[in-house]
Amino acid sequence: xxxxxxxxxIRKDFPILNExxxxxxxxxxxxxxxxxxxxxxxxxxxxxxxHYNANIHRGIHHLAEKATSAFEQSRKRLQAFLNAxxxxxxxFTSGTTDGINLVAATxxxxxxxxxxxxxxxxxxxxxxxxxxxxxxxEKGCILKVIPINDEGELLMDEYEKLLTERTKFVSVVHxxxxxxxxxxxxxxxxxxxxxxxxxxxDGAQASSHLHLDVQDLDCDFYSLSLHKIYGPTGxxxxxxKKDLLNAMPPYRGGGEMIKEVTFEKTTYNELPYKFEAxxxxxxxxxxxxxxxxxxxxxxxxxxxxxENELLKYAxxxxxxxxxxxxIGQAKEKVSVLSFVIDGxxxxxxGVLLDQQGIAVRTGHHCxxxxxxxxxxxxxxxASFAVYNTKEEIDLLIKGxxxxxxxxx
Numbered sequence: 001x002x003x004x005x006x007x008x009x010i011r012k013d014f015p016i017l018n019e020x021x022x023x024x025x026x027x028x029x030x031x032x033x034x035x036x037x038x039x040x041x042x043x044x045x046x047x048x049x050x051h052y053n054a055n056i057h058r059g060i061h062h063l064a065e066k067a068t069s070a071f072e073q074s075r076k077r078l079q080a081f082l083n084a085x086x087x088x089x090x091x092f093t094s095g096t097t098d099g100i101n102l103v104a105a106t107x108x109x110x111x112x113x114x115x116x117x118x119x120x121x122x123x124x125x126x127x128x129x130x131x132x133x134x135x136x137x138e139k140g141c142i143l144k145v146i147p148i149n150d151e152g153e154l155l156m157d158e159y160e161k162l163l164t165e166r167t168k169f170v171s172v173v174h175x176x177x178x179x180x181x182x183x184x185x186x187x188x189x190x191x192x193x194x195x196x197x198x199x200x201x202d203g204a205q206a207s208s209h210l211h212l213d214v215q216d217l218d219c220d221f222y223s224l225s226l227h228k229i230y231g232p233t234g235x236x237x238x239x240x241k242k243d244l245l246n247a248m249p250p251y252r253g254g255g256e257m258i259k260e261v262t263f264e265k266t267t268y269n270e271l272p273y274k275f276e277a278x279x280x281x282x283x284x285x286x287x288x289x290x291x292x293x294x295x296x297x298x299x300x301x302x303x304x305x306x307e308n309e310l311l312k313y314a315x316x317x318x319x320x321x322x323x324x325x326x327i328g329q330a331k332e333k334v335s336v337l338s339f340v341i342d343g344x345x346x347x348x349x350g351v352l353l354d355q356q357g358i359a360v361r362t363g364h365h366c367x368x369x370x371x372x373x374x375x376x377x378x379x380x381x382a383s384f385a386v387y388n389t390k391e392e393i394d395l396l397i398k399g400x401x402x403x404x405x406x407x408x
């Protein structure tokens with residue numbers, strides 16, 4: 001395998017990879033759930049608390065000004081990461097789920113009415129299903145679903161049939177967390193805009209694998225979580241086009257999102273603060289910049305090329321295991337490998353692999369409708385990141401053969 005960088009050196013950046021699990025060195029293949037954190041991110045979090053812990057924006061003392069500067073530097077860094085036109089188009093959230101709920105609860109409640117149609121897809125995470133169901137129930141809107149084929153790819157012809165003059169919003173996942181499928185989102189956006197609909201992309205999985213350019217995509221909203229991009233948990237961003245964010249009402253009331261408050265009337269703050277009520281997750285926002293810097297230093301293209309090599313190697317290896325079936329074989333995929341084994345429950349696979357120090361995810365991956373589409377209750381999912389190796393995949397294959405011997 002021709003690697004574009006020194007994997008051994010990269011692995012040293014992630015202290016957790018030295019952990020021992022059940023007497024074995026940890027093999028971490030649960031990266032689609034959350035990636036591990038490099039030392040620079042850990043140091044950034046502790047550095048904030050040790051040296052300039054203070055509330056932001058409203059203080060005039062040294063610590064407050066330093067914290068505010070670091071906080072807003074992260075906003076600028078994430079603006080560049082997404083190629084947003086304006087820094088105020090970057091709203092800090094607690095994660096992808098929070099961003100989707102924000103749009104559904106503000107844009108959706110203000111602009112959608114009874115009889116309007118919202119389109120999602122079969123492969124959506126529950127976070128991109130439930131908020132729209134709640135909105136449709138409240139407003140009397142109609143929820144439509146794009147079907148998929150047996151390989152786990154959207155049926156674009158069917159999507160076109162769903163689009164009508166009543167379609168007001170389309171919300172789809174950029175990359176499937178369960179299948180690894182990369183969806184043709186630029187085409188989805190163009191066709192939605194042609195009928196006057198707005199589009200939100202769930203970028204939770206795409207953000208760590210793909211180059212992102214919201215201006216080129218022309219999406220109206222993009223939501224992601226930093227813990228999927230080697231950053232801290234509890235911190236994400238919502239990108240929204242400036243004119244749309246300005247037209248939307250606030251999501252939550254409180255400090256920071258206001259300009260002036262009287263008992264008679266409150267006037268709201270400008271973007272992006274209108275959507276950032278209360279004391280934010282300052283330490284993790286500060287650390288987010290270091291996570292993005294780390295990724296950009298390695299190079300998104302280099303990471304993608306290496307992860308694709310790992311996926312190809314693992315796919316070929318597991319395909320030789322009798323009774324194993326890969327769920328999701330789209331032509332365009334990121335490094336997610338979901339599978340079932342005849343006669344063996346996915347949870348038992350996960351337990352036995354864990355006994356060998358190998359961490360995979362098992363279950364429905366918060367995509368129960370997708371599992372129903374494949375007539376299964378769940379899968380075992382191995383997902384690869386930049387610090388994983390071919391040797392670790394060999395251990396996974398060895399572990400799966402052991403599972404087969406014990407339970408097959």
